[in-house]
Amino acid sequence: MQDRAGEMEEKILTELDKSLCKLKLYCRHPAAKKLSSDKFEIHEERTLKEATEDARKTLGLEEHVPLDCCRLVKYDDFYDSLECSFEKCENVAVSELFGGAKPYYTFDLLLETKSPEATFKVYKPGGVTMKAHLFDVDEETVSEPVTIRVNLSDTVSDLAKAVAEAFQVSHEKLRLCTEMSYRDVVLLNSLKKTLKSEGFYKTGKLFAEAKGEDVKLFADSKFCKLANEWVNLFSMTVQFYEDGSDGDVNEVETDGNEKKGDVKTFSIRTDRRITLQKFKEDKRADMIGLSAEKFRIFRFYGGNQEYEVTRLDDTMSMFPEDGTIVVRSGRALKPGEFRVKIHSFDFRAAEPIKFMFDLIIVKGSTVADCKREIADELDKRNIEAPLDRLRLRKKSWHNPGTIWLNNQVFNDDIQLYNNFDVLYEILSEPERMQSVGRLLLYLRRWKPSTYTFDHFEEVIIDFSSPKKLKEKISSLSGIPLDQVEFAKGRGTFPCDVSVLEIQEDLDWNPTVTSLNTWPLYIHDDGAVVFYRDRTEKPMVLSEEKRKEIVREESTKLAKATSRYTSHRKEKPLKIYTDASPRESPAPSAAADDRKST
Secondary structure, three states: OOOHHHHHHHHHHHHHHHOEEEEEEEEOOOOOOOOOOOEEEEEEEEHHHHHHHHHHHHOOOEEEEEEEHEEEEEEEEOOOOEEEEEOOOOOEEEHHHHHHOOOOOOEEEEEEEEOOOOOOOOOOEEEEEEEEEEEEOOOOOOOOEEEEEEOOOOEEEEEEEHHHHHOOOOOOEEEEEOHHHHEEEOOOOOOOOOOOOOOOEEEEEEEEEEEEOOOOOHHOHHHHHHHHHHEEEEEEEEEEEEOOOOOOOOOOOOEEEEEEEEEEEEEEEEEEOOHHHHHHHHHHHOOOOOOOOHEEEEEEHHHHHEEEEOOOOOHHHHHOOOEEEEEEOOOOOOOOOEEEEEEEEEOOOOOOOOEEEEEEEEEEOOOHHHHHHHHHHHHOOOOOOOOOHHHEOOOOOOEEEEOOOOOOOEEOOOOOOOEEEEEEOOOOOOOOOOOOEEEEEEEEEOOOOOOOOOOOEEEEEEEOOHHHHHHHHHHOOOOOOHHEEEOOHHHHOOOOOOOOOOHHHHHOOOOOOOOOOOOOOOOOOOEEEEEOOOOOOOOOOOOHHHHHHHHHHHHHHHHHHHHHHHOOOOOOOOOOOOOOOEEEEEEOHHOOOOOOO
């Protein structure tokens, strides 16, 4: 009865989950003017009005904004675009508005707010969301950006009136320019042209000036100069990890300077056209109290992993707008140097791969040179690593890769790049891999009669024949040759597979003439090969034994998952801020390193 009740409860929860609309919810806080986000789940039968109330609660705005001053609109976070509003739909079910209950959508939601005396504008589908800035060419100041939503069918004249209304200036002398491709600015002076014909799509940056200048050519105007400099400036948050910090800290990005624990966080504006070398030599070095050669810069890539940026002649355009860079103290790389990550590897251990330390490898050095440096570093940690028993190999994701020979040269025989991963093994006997053309495999016997695996065995082969591999397995295990069957392991090392599935799931005894063909593709060191005696009968499992196996394997899987995720850098929570403060100084050629306040 208890099991049946549990099944019923699980069924009810599953059905409830299928009835939820799951979206990403955004809102620009009316007081802080910061764009924040949260997950938003709502039952498909709730109305738009109820969804709006739930969204206000989710974002914690009950004390800040009355309900009648909030509304939900379709939003595209990637383009920062207001897609459309829902007019006169307060009592319509969200499933009808969103296209049914789904685990994900092609759009997001934005909770838009207004002052009590203001009126929400209608956003028709296919509009353009503009971020507009107003320049004062005399004072060389620029306003805080204002969001303006117009339609593609509107003319430049319509746009000018909308901008004038937003900034409360006369549109008589108003000049508009916009950022086009390659960060050039173009004057919008054809008042009757539609925005679609001017090349606008979902979003755009708009620059306005209302005082006028006595110049004939836009290219010669101060307005053009200021706008060109402005489009090449961008904001970024710097997280400086001081000595002693391991970097595993989640930081909330804020404007200005802020110091939390071992991390100093501050915002800057910089010119995307300058090189990384100039950026390091500039005032940013003063901000963190180190000379340019004594700190390193990292950026985030896919998977939220940090990667060191070392090409000093690359420009700052490599970093995303409103992104985060990480700065760590430590010697910056010199030309021809590569910083690599050194991991220990033990195929017998429950956690086969463990990160140990960073090491600098010089282009042109040999594997033997690298072994000596690693051995010296390990000696400082009281780990004995005799050179003749120290093996180096490439780390490929979570797998052991190619084994390197002592005379191989980095960047000639072994291609190097920054954030390269290297594995070392301390062997129980002198290294046997002394020449190219040989392969190292990890064999593991599967015993269906007991539903168990034997320990891994390391073997070195100099052939690609499946028949010879069977002969090797037979000689090691004592299984008659005609009874040997093998299959390549799947996934990352150690290629864990359920004992309840291995008997049928793997491609046992494939009909191939070479190990390096499908479905084996064994052509590099580190492949895992399971083998069995085809005449060994599987044990008959009781239901209780089967459940026990499932519990044990679930626990093991949870540990393995934790092992692979615990060392990853978490992406900092981003709270976006407006690009510039109200009436802040406009950028100048000499002020591309100005810090935002």
